[in-house]
Amino acid sequence: MLTFDCHLDLSINALSPYNRDLRQPVHTLRHREQGMTDIKGRAAGTVAFPEMRKANVGLCVATQIAGCMKGPPPFAGWASPEQAWAETQAQLAWYQAMEECGEMRQLRNLKQFNEAVELWTSDKTDAKKPICYLLSLEGADSIRSVGHLEKHWEQGLRAIGPAHYGVCRYAMGHDMIGRLPPGGRELLQEMDRLGMILDVTHLSDDCFWQALEIFSGPVWASHSNCRALVPDVRQFSDEQIRMLIQRGAVIGAALDAWMMTPGWIRGKTTPRETGLKVEVICDHIDHVCQLAGNSHHSCIGTDLDGGFGIEQTPMDLDTIADLTRIPLILAKRGYKPHQVENIMSGNLIRFVRKAWEKM
Numbered sequence: 001m002l003t004f005d006c007h008l009d010l011s012i013n014a015l016s017p018y019n020r021d022l023r024q025p026v027h028t029l030r031h032r033e034q035g036m037t038d039i040k041g042r043a044a045g046t047v048a049f050p051e052m053r054k055a056n057v058g059l060c061v062a063t064q065i066a067g068c069m070k071g072p073p074p075f076a077g078w079a080s081p082e083q084a085w086a087e088t089q090a091q092l093a094w095y096q097a098m099e100e101c102g103e104m105r106q107l108r109n110l111k112q113f114n115e116a117v118e119l120w121t122s123d124k125t126d127a128k129k130p131i132c133y134l135l136s137l138e139g140a141d142s143i144r145s146v147g148h149l150e151k152h153w154e155q156g157l158r159a160i161g162p163a164h165y166g167v168c169r170y171a172m173g174h175d176m177i178g179r180l181p182p183g184g185r186e187l188l189q190e191m192d193r194l195g196m197i198l199d200v201t202h203l204s205d206d207c208f209w210q211a212l213e214i215f216s217g218p219v220w221a222s223h224s225n226c227r228a229l230v231p232d233v234r235q236f237s238d239e240q241i242r243m244l245i246q247r248g249a250v251i252g253a254a255l256d257a258w259m260m261t262p263g264w265i266r267g268k269t270t271p272r273e274t275g276l277k278v279e280v281i282c283d284h285i286d287h288v289c290q291l292a293g294n295s296h297h298s299c300i301g302t303d304l305d306g307g308f309g310i311e312q313t314p315m316d317l318d319t320i321a322d323l324t325r326i327p328l329i330l331a332k333r334g335y336k337p338h339q340v341e342n343i344m345s346g347n348l349i350r351f352v353r354k355a356w357e358k359m
Helices: 010-014 026-032 049-054 081-100 110-121 146-154 184-194 205-214 238-246 279-292 320-332 337-355
Strands: 004-008 059-064 104-106 131-138 157-161 197-199 251-253 298-300
Touching: 004 251, 004 298, 004 337, 010 059, 010 081, 049 131, 049 320, 059 081, 059 110, 059 337, 081 104, 081 131, 104 110, 110 131, 110 337, 131 197, 146 157, 146 184, 184 205, 205 238, 238 279, 251 279, 279 298, 279 320, 279 337, 298 337, 320 337
Parallel strands: 004 059, 059 131, 104 131, 131 157, 157 197, 251 298
Antiparallel strands: none
């Protein structure tokens, strides 16, 4: 079964500081990092192209990320928007290099997207199919000005989450209280004009509601779980989820442990001491489906290797290839084959086709 992952930070793992050649298997990368302690997640990565192909994770939303808010580089801490922009351009250059060697393929319009779906759902056997990706920006700090956004569109950027953590240039992060700062409204209006997708993940509650008032285009939450199950502002409340359902959004279930189960302390709690397993993510998937009354709004947005590794994932997840457990778990819970397919890829495919129907 095809899996369409709505959030993977591939370029940040390939470049500084991780320096991972994602063409190599996960366990080769882990062996190379043995003894390294410079950054969280060392010798514990879960994502590489061989494992993605093994599990038929052929489509994904792949990110650029570099913020000017407080925090560790390269995710944050850049002294100016120009420096953050330069970092995201390096990330784009890596994606382009992966395209040149046949490992990846960027999708910019509906024709290319439909061809990618056909490639990954056909019966043709090809061990080296390119990983097909939509380019997204997690946190908009690297957009030097709203006037520069069209250039990003020309480079293939198709989705933006205006905020990450903290006080960002165009929106407040989920851990903050407050509305859109100056420029936030204009960014959303320009995204709307260009036909971009708004990713509401990481927005503060105030910014979430304000953004949905301003932005009339397609909306998704690429990697967000349910506040009813994990009471933290990083998750979405039932009221927010209902609004996203009303807007036709899809909500990507994330496999970051602290977002899956309550009481997790990052850097201290371990998967084994909690007994956390992949099955728990199906609680979040099911909660969205119950609120919707159908299976049309939940999807997969793993966030695997998004600044962490197996020290902060379910104990029975070794690599991204273990996403194949999810369809089996959902089937045991009574989900029909077409409903499982909706969650693993169908909902995102329909969403993108509708969002891009005029492209």
